[in-house]
Amino acid sequence: MLDAEKLLSDRWRHVVTKGDGTAVLPECGRPTVPGLVSERACAFYGARWMLAAIPDVIHLVHGPAGCAYFGSIVRRKSYRVFSTQLEERDIVFGAGEKLYRAVLEAVATDPGARAVLVYATCSAGLIGDDLDGICKRAARAVGRPVVPVNSPGFCGYSQAAGHDIAAGVLLEHFIGTGKAQEPIANGVNLLGEFDVMGDLREIERLLQQLGLRILCAFSGKAATTAMADAHRARLNIVHCRRTGQRLADAMQERFGTPQLKVSFFGFEETASALRSIGKFFGSAGVEEIVERGRREVEGAAPFLKKLAGKRVALFFGASRMGTMARAFAELGMEVVMIGSQFGCLEDYRDAGARVRAGTVLIDDPPEKELEEFIRKHMPHLFVGGTKEKYLATKLGVPFLVFPQETSCFAGFRGFVNLAREVAGLVGAPVWRLAGRLPEI
Numbered sequence: 001m002l003d004a005e006k007l008l009s010d011r012w013r014h015v016v017t018k019g020d021g022t023a024v025l026p027e028c029g030r031p032t033v034p035g036l037v038s039e040r041a042c043a044f045y046g047a048r049w050m051l052a053a054i055p056d057v058i059h060l061v062h063g064p065a066g067c068a069y070f071g072s073i074v075r076r077k078s079y080r081v082f083s084t085q086l087e088e089r090d091i092v093f094g095a096g097e098k099l100y101r102a103v104l105e106a107v108a109t110d111p112g113a114r115a116v117l118v119y120a121t122c123s124a125g126l127i128g129d130d131l132d133g134i135c136k137r138a139a140r141a142v143g144r145p146v147v148p149v150n151s152p153g154f155c156g157y158s159q160a161a162g163h164d165i166a167a168g169v170l171l172e173h174f175i176g177t178g179k180a181q182e183p184i185a186n187g188v189n190l191l192g193e194f195d196v197m198g199d200l201r202e203i204e205r206l207l208q209q210l211g212l213r214i215l216c217a218f219s220g221k222a223a224t225t226a227m228a229d230a231h232r233a234r235l236n237i238v239h240c241r242r243t244g245q246r247l248a249d250a251m252q253e254r255f256g257t258p259q260l261k262v263s264f265f266g267f268e269e270t271a272s273a274l275r276s277i278g279k280f281f282g283s284a285g286v287e288e289i290v291e292r293g294r295r296e297v298e299g300a301a302p303f304l305k306k307l308a309g310k311r312v313a314l315f316f317g318a319s320r321m322g323t324m325a326r327a328f329a330e331l332g333m334e335v336v337m338i339g340s341q342f343g344c345l346e347d348y349r350d351a352g353a354r355v356r357a358g359t360v361l362i363d364d365p366p367e368k369e370l371e372e373f374i375r376k377h378m379p380h381l382f383v384g385g386t387k388e389k390y391l392a393t394k395l396g397v398p399f400l401v402f403p404q405e406t407s408c409f410a411g412f413r414g415f416v417n418l419a420r421e422v423a424g425l426v427g428a429p430v431w432r433l434a435g436r437l438p439e440i
C-alpha cells in the first residue's frame with residue numbers, strides 16, 4: 001500500500017489493496033484530481049489511437065503543428081498526417097477557409113485516398129470553426145467523404161472520450177456501407193485489435209486453423225472496403241473492451257452481429273478464446289489446436305525458471321489489466337501492483353478477481369505516486385507505456401513497454417516471445433550496476 005498520509009486527500013480512494021478490508025475497488029471513471037499531472041492523454045489522441053491505422057484515407061489535423069506531431073506517433077509507430085498548422089492569425093480571424101484549402105491540397109497530394117478524416121483539436125474547438133459545414137463543402141469539391149472527427153483535446157477527461165468519438169465516426173460513415181448484405185459464413189471481425197508488432201497475424205493464423213476469416217480488424221486491418229463489408233461478419237470478437245465494446249454493441253443492435261469478449265494474451269486466455277469461438281461456430285479440432293499450442297509454449301520453460309517468484313507492477317490504459325495479470329501469473333511472476341489510466345469499475349473488478357491478496361490496485365496515478373510505489377516495493381519489472389519508461393529506468397527497475405516494441409505477444413507463439421523478452425529484461429546484468437535509490 002502507498003503511504004496514505006502522503007496521498008492528496010482526494011486521491012486515497014483511487015488506491016486500494018486487495019484483501020486489506022479498506023475497499024474492494026478503487027474509485028475510477030473521474031476527472032483527474034486538480035493539481036496533479038496525470039499519465040492520461042487527450043481526447044484528440046484517443047481518436048488518433050482508434051483511427052490512425054486506417055490506411056486508405058487522408059488524416060488531416062485541424063490544429064497547431066504540435067498537435068499534428070503528437071497525433072502522428074501512435075503505439076510508437078509513425079503515421080503520415082496532414083495539418084492546417086494553425087497560428088495566431090488563424091486563432092484571431094478563424095481558419096475555416098484554410099481548412100477547406102487544406103482538404104483540397106491534401107487530396108491533390110494523395111488523389112487515391114478514399115476519404116478524408118478531419119480531426120478537431122483544442123484550438124479548432126475554441127475558435128469555433130464550423131467543421132461539419134466545411135467538411136460537407138469540401139466533400140462536394142473533392143468527390144469523396146470528408147468526415148469531421150470532433151475530438152478537441154478538452155472534450156473529455158481522458159483519451160477514452162476520443163475512443164468513443166472515433167467509434168461514432170466509424171459507425172456513422174464507414175461500417176456496413178457496402179452494397180452486399182448476405183452474411184459471410186466464416187467471417188469474423190476483431191474489435192480493439194491494432195496489430196502491434198504482428199499480434200494480428202498471429203491471431204489470424206489461429207483463427208484460420210478454425211476455418212475462420214478476419215473480414216476487418218478495428219483498426220489493424222481496416223481499409224475502407226473492409227469496414228464497408230464488416231456488417232457481413234457472423235461474429236464480432238472483442239479483443240480490447242475499451243476500444244471495441246462500443247462498436248460491438250452498436251453493430252449488434254444495428255446488424256444483429258453477436259459478440260464474444262476474449263483475450264489472446266497468455267496460454268490460458270488464448271486457449272479459452274479458441275474454445276469459445278470454436279463453440280460458437282461448431283468448429284472441429286479445437287482441442288488439437290490448443291494441444292499444439294501447449295507444445296509451442298513449452299519453449300518458454302527456460303525463461304519461466306528465471307522468472308519464478310519475481311515481482312511485477314502492471315500499468316495499462318484500461319481494460320487489459322485483468323487478462324495481462326493472468327498472463328504474467330502464467331510466467332510465474334507475482335503481480336504486486338495493477339493500475340490504469342482510465343479503467344472503469346468493470347475493468348478493476350475483472351483485474352481484482354485475478355490478482356492475489358496484497359496487490360495494490362491504483363487508478364489514474366500521477367507520476368509521484370508511481371515513484372513512491374516503485375521506491376517502496378522495488379518490483380523486478382515495471383510494465384507500462386512510454387511515459388512511465390524513464391521513471392522506472394531511472395529508479396533502477398527494468399521496464400517493458402506495452403503495447404510492445406519488439407515482437408508479437410499474442411497467441412501461443414506470442415507468449416513465448418513475452419517470456420523471452422521479460423526474462424531478458426529482468427536478468428540483464430546492467431541492473432546489478434544500477435544504484436537502487438533509498439526509500440522515501
Ligand code: SF4
Pocket residue numbers: 042043044045063066067070120121122123152153154
Ligand atoms: S490537449 Fe489539445 S492542444 Fe494538447 S495535443 Fe490534445 S488537442 Fe492538441
